[in-house]
Amino acid sequence: MKITVIGTGYVGLVSGTCLAEMGNEVLCLDLDAAKIDTLNQGGIPIHEPGLLEMVRRNVAAGRLSFTTSIEDSVAFGQLQFIAVGTPPDEDGSADLKYVLAAARNIGRHMTDYKVVIDKSTVPVGTADKVRAVILEELAARGVELPYSVVSNPEFLKEGAAVEDFLRPDRVVIGAEDERAIRLMRELYAPFIRNHDRVIVMDVRSAELTKYAANAMLATRISFMNELANLADKLGADIEQIRVGIGSDPRIGFHFLYPGCGYGGSCFPKDVQALIRTAEENSSPVRVLNAVEQANDEQKHLLLHKIRARYGDDLRGMHFALWGLAFKPNTDDMRAASSRVVIEGLWQMGATVTAYDPVAMTESRRIFGDDPRLRYATAPIAALAEADALVIVTEWKEFRVPNFEQIKAALRQPVIFDGRNLYTPSQVREHGLEYFAIGRR
Ligand SMILES: NC(=O)C1=CN([C@@H]2O[C@H](COP(=O)(O)OP(=O)(O)OC[C@H]3O[C@@H](n4cnc5c(N)ncnc54)[C@H](O)[C@@H]3O)[C@@H](O)[C@H]2O)C=CC1
Numbered sequence: 001m002k003i004t005v006i007g008t009g010y011v012g013l014v015s016g017t018c019l020a021e022m023g024n025e026v027l028c029l030d031l032d033a034a035k036i037d038t039l040n041q042g043g044i045p046i047h048e049p050g051l052l053e054m055v056r057r058n059v060a061a062g063r064l065s066f067t068t069s070i071e072d073s074v075a076f077g078q079l080q081f082i083a084v085g086t087p088p089d090e091d092g093s094a095d096l097k098y099v100l101a102a103a104r105n106i107g108r109h110m111t112d113y114k115v116v117i118d119k120s121t122v123p124v125g126t127a128d129k130v131r132a133v134i135l136e137e138l139a140a141r142g143v144e145l146p147y148s149v150v151s152n153p154e155f156l157k158e159g160a161a162v163e164d165f166l167r168p169d170r171v172v173i174g175a176e177d178e179r180a181i182r183l184m185r186e187l188y189a190p191f192i193r194n195h196d197r198v199i200v201m202d203v204r205s206a207e208l209t210k211y212a213a214n215a216m217l218a219t220r221i222s223f224m225n226e227l228a229n230l231a232d233k234l235g236a237d238i239e240q241i242r243v244g245i246g247s248d249p250r251i252g253f254h255f256l257y258p259g260c261g262y263g264g265s266c267f268p269k270d271v272q273a274l275i276r277t278a279e280e281n282s283s284p285v286r287v288l289n290a291v292e293q294a295n296d297e298q299k300h301l302l303l304h305k306i307r308a309r310y311g312d313d314l315r316g317m318h319f320a321l322w323g324l325a326f327k328p329n330t331d332d333m334r335a336a337s338s339r340v341v342i343e344g345l346w347q348m349g350a351t352v353t354a355y356d357p358v359a360m361t362e363s364r365r366i367f368g369d370d371p372r373l374r375y376a377t378a379p380i381a382a383l384a385e386a387d388a389l390v391i392v393t394e395w396k397e398f399r400v401p402n403f404e405q406i407k408a409a410l411r412q413p414v415i416f417d418g419r420n421l422y423t424p425s426q427v428r429e430h431g432l433e434y435f436a437i438g439r440r
């Protein structure tokens with residue numbers, strides 16, 4: 001099939017590349033010329049395991065290409081995926097300007113039947129708006145052309161995006177016309193060969209399914225975070241509680257890890273957007289206000305623990321920070337807890353040396369060359385002259401450290417662990433003070 005993907009971010013680039021991998025011809029459009037240059041020169045603008053090799057392979061095979069030309073991109077694919085950003089507006093609702101601009105471009109240039117697919121996470125009713133702007137553009141041109149608008153939300157996780165796209169748990173398709181449903185089923189058939197996991201539903205339900213999934217996952221995390229904080233006060237151990245409740249199959253083990261707050265480009269913004277949608281429709285989802293508030297506070301938890309240990313005035317103190325990305329296997333620092341921790345430490349007068357296997361370039365882009373933040377080339381190197389180690393991202397390489405080496409390298413033998421990586425007794429055996437989240 002011939003497919004255009006609009007937007008070459010995490011979702012657009014991964015979707016386009018995986019669709020090409022299955023033998024489709026894919027043209028990816030982005031208006032950011034620097035991204036397209038990088039792609040055309042054989043690089044990729046993001047860190048995502050397995051993606052670079054797959055992009056190169058498909059480009060070499062002639063199935064995947066990149067452009068900044070709107071005309072070419074509209075002409076190319078019968079299927080037009082919209083995978084642009086939907087950042088929060090000032091009031092927390094999803095800003096649809098990029099989605100509607102992409103739809104308008106399709107209406108302006110199309111000359112034959114198109115299936116326009118909303119892959120971006122968009123509020124209920126967006127497909128109607130997409131349909132309307134295309135119609136407006138066609139009317140302005142004085143032409144009548146057939147097209148379908150489909151909602152096909154994406155559930156991939158950063159850091160595992162290629163794997164998630166190639167082997168989806170489910171493919172949700174919100175569509176009401178048979179022609180579009182048939183094409184979408186055909187498109188996804190190679191990804192779900194062992195059993196059919198396509199769920200066809202009406203468009204509005206598909207749009208809401210995406211927010212419901214992210215909000216449910218965020219709720220589990222905030223619940224566990226609050227429970228961990230309570231366990232801390234009660235002298236109970238959240239790790240044992242996690243195992244104790246997760247083994248109930250109605251609860252399950254996934255997404256039950258407490259920590260220093262969820263980040264990333266999606267949970268925070270999607271929870272906010274769903275709260276706004278609910279308010280606008282006078283049907284509040286009260287639990288989500290609590291989920292959001294609990295998460296905002298959780299991102300400050302390590303700072304509270306540091307304050308409780310050393311007081312408010314950290315002038316002259318220096319901290320080592322392991323992890324900058326909002327989760328492992330990505331360089332994405334959008335809404336990352338590390339940003340709250342770094343800024344909080346600065347406010348109290350401390351300085352920081354950070355180490356992250358892939359996100360240090362992104363961090364330099366965000367913080368510039370502020371002298372209060374330095375970078376180390378290895379985890380152990382970050383500890384030199386530090387009064388404590390603070391861990392915010394659970395990269396695998398932090399999991400089995402040499403505690404004796406850590407103790408020797410630090411100025412004071414103290415660890416604040418925002419991801420509960422270690423068994424407390426094991427760390428303490430080495431003479432290190434250990435502060436984790438809800439652990440005894
Ligand atoms: N990042 C993730 O893991 C996931 C994101 N989503 C959703 O997918 C959507 C995209 O997210 P990301 O890929 O993270 O965004 P991103 O910000 O990484 O990429 C969006 C890209 O779209 C481009 N763009 C904007 N307007 C354009 C236009 N009119 N024509 C062509 N290109 C245009 C931008 O230059 C940018 O490169 C969002 O709605 C997000 O909520 C859904 C599932 C997972």
Ligand SMILES: O=C(O)[C@H]1O[C@H](OP(=O)(O)OP(=O)(O)OC[C@H]2O[C@@H](n3ccc(=O)[nH]c3=O)[C@H](O)[C@@H]2O)[C@H](O)[C@@H](O)[C@@H]1O
Binds near residue numbers: 256
């Ligand atoms: O809509 C999206 O963009 C995506 O959002 C999340 O994916 P992502 O944000 O990439 O990463 P997650 O693995 O979900 O982690 C999000 C945050 O939650 C935190 N988390 C996750 C799991 C857990 O048990 N505890 C916890 O604190 C992580 O550290 C991270 O900061 C969803 O998992 C995807 O299904 C969805 O497609």
